[in-house]
Amino acid sequence: MRRSIDGGNMSAPRDKFGRPIVVVTGMGVVTSLGAGKKDNWTRLTAGESGIRTVTRFPIDGLKSTMAGTVDFVSVDPVSSTGLTEQLAKLATEEALEQAAIGGKADFPGPLFLAVAPVEVEWPQRLELGRAIGKTDFGYEDMLRVSGGGRFSAFHHRFMFGSVASHLAETYGTKGSPISLSTACASGATAIQLGVEAIRRGDADAALCVATDGSVNPEALVRFSLLSALSTQNDPPQAASKPFSKNRDGFVMAEGAGAMVLESYESAMARGARILGVVAGCGELTDSFHRTRSSPDGKPIIGCMRKTLADAGLEPEQIDHINAHGTATPENDKMEYNTTAVVFGDHLPKIPVSSNKSMVGHTISAAGAVEAVFSLLTLEHQRIPPTINYEVPDPAILFDVVANKARDARVTAVMSNSFGFGGQNASLILTREPA
């Protein structure tokens, strides 16, 4: 079902708070399931997993050996930051083509980019070490060979702003591009920054992109050492088990999501096809602990309530939740407990699903990837399943869309993202302006 709301709607293009309505006119997505909305949606609703045993580098000695890697995209020279950039470009190009906005390399608004923190990576570090030409060296020896232009490309590649800079140049976004990290909530934050800019009237359009290509040995080790990853390596497709009793952690993954946001007024004026509305955004910081949620769940509860208030919606008006649903023991329990407080008696009527059961946790990209999937859910009136849901956790009483996609009437989706460092962000996406 494809339906457009452009044209013919004479209501003022402002929301009930008098702010410009923010609509989506272009979307792009890349995950381990494939490139583009079409492939992703087909596989997502068929319950396919993109998780596989890692082949990009040796897995000997690792506790978790599977990931949702994007293996059909490669970059030379190899680096996670390079792959991150390439994934962002694929998603952005799909979004721009759909939105048909601006000229070539002339996007008429700012760029907000959610991206993993950048640092020099092992292939480059080892290359530097081999260039020293002796053994038993110290950092002074590394410094001695670092300059003189031989490694100048490393400087440029491993600046935090490098991915955004290249995207800004390629797509001609306006002004200073913003690279941001709110850990696993980054994708949602990028969209929120775009929404705020349009509501302020600072921009008529914004390009919001979230990308992560950082499945590398050290990244896997880091999350392993924090006991955050699933170790159910065999079979890899069954590792990510959101809301299941036997869940044991998330599965790292790669991907990118991109959205062209516009004011409703500006989209209507140019006759753009409107794909959906970002009706509300909210965030609330948890100051309890670096990696754990406050036991009372108040920050997450507050985050969801702020988002409902921002959208001007009551809990009863939400008819699907695209959960953060990482499949870590703590997240899923906490997400259920807090969601139950916010939605109360209405909760059993809300189908809940976690895309991460199939695409894994795309970390910095997740909020935007899942926002794209939420809008596709609204478009197709069909909710992707949570796969690997064989042993329900009796303490999590969500109406989980178990193992098979479900047709449903969906008018408003809440998409949640929670991250290390007390980051909580939620979005509410609707089909049409309220």
Added chain:
Amino acid sequence: MTEPTASGAKEVWITGIGIVSSLGEGLDAHWDALNQKRINVDDKRFAPYIVHPLAPVSFDAQIPKKGDQRQMEAWQRIGTYAAGLALDSAGVKGNQEILGRMDMIVAAGGGERDIAVDLAIMNADAKGNSSPAFLNERLMNDLRPTLFLAQLSNLLAGNIAIVHGVSGTSRTFMGEEAASIDAARIALARIESGQSEIALVGAAHNGERPDLLILYEFGDFNLTEKYAPVWQRDDKGGFALGSAGCFLVMESREHAEARGAKPYARLTKVVADLAQRKQPGAVTKSLEALWPKLGVTGDTGNLITGATGVGPVTSEEKEFLRQHPGFAVRATGTMFGHTLETQFPLGLALAALSLSRGALFPPNDPTGLEVEKPGVPDQIVVLGAGHWQGEGMALVEAIK
């Protein structure tokens, strides 16, 4: 939801400033150091590289729990400390009602590494001793589990939330010097429009890191051998990394007045752009394009720049400054070194401090580019041009 419609932008005040750097901590110490033209460089520890080391600081004063300090690497301790100073200065420390709804934008790098672990792996690899599993095994066995949390960019904000209770919203911008220009720009825009009432904005940088020296050496950006003030560095130039943390509390005038807060200055405008620096003069052109958007009222005034001292950006910035000869210039890089993400908040802080003290601090430049500027300043321009990309400016004004 309190966003105003046609009523116009809200006035934004800087009501809190926290600085810790190579020159000390707090506003009085910095004001004295600037007036005494003090500079603190260490040319031995990382010789031939020069750094501006953090002055001795008792972290306990702002981060009382040793457990919290242990969870952080130096850059996070510096930033959490400076954030605490800013909250104290704004008179909101411990005020849960305000802190619970305070918005935070931190400009951050990250990734302090365990140099010993890295070197052991690199040496084994250079000796040809590395089996395919070697890297994995060493990382699994040798990395401290909590090091990752000290490396994550958004965990400076996370630590500020945990230690000081700043828990409205939390956003971390990345991207070297430009990240903090944008942090100030977005915080200002949000408060002006009513999307936010009060915000904590700032950054931290630990310049005493071999891994950072290596990263910037890739691009030949480091100053070596002999320290020189920014404007005196030769054509090749270079920056001396500096350690510093700087945070500002910004709030709407209404919000500040309602709680009886005393402002240091008004933040009137922040503008930023990203020139693709492919042609000579691109930075000069970018700065010239930003200038008229700033709202500077005359041909004379004051300007604090975070000029890095590296070529060609600093010479292009000099060219821009030559076109505005009525402005008395101060380069913070001379005294503080290059503090990357912290450079712009530091400029804003010193501008607000100068306006609140009714004087611009004296020049510290043997080349004569910086000149004495007697009188009481009413506007100070803050300029930031990143060492490889990103340009921005702010206008800070006295509140009379």
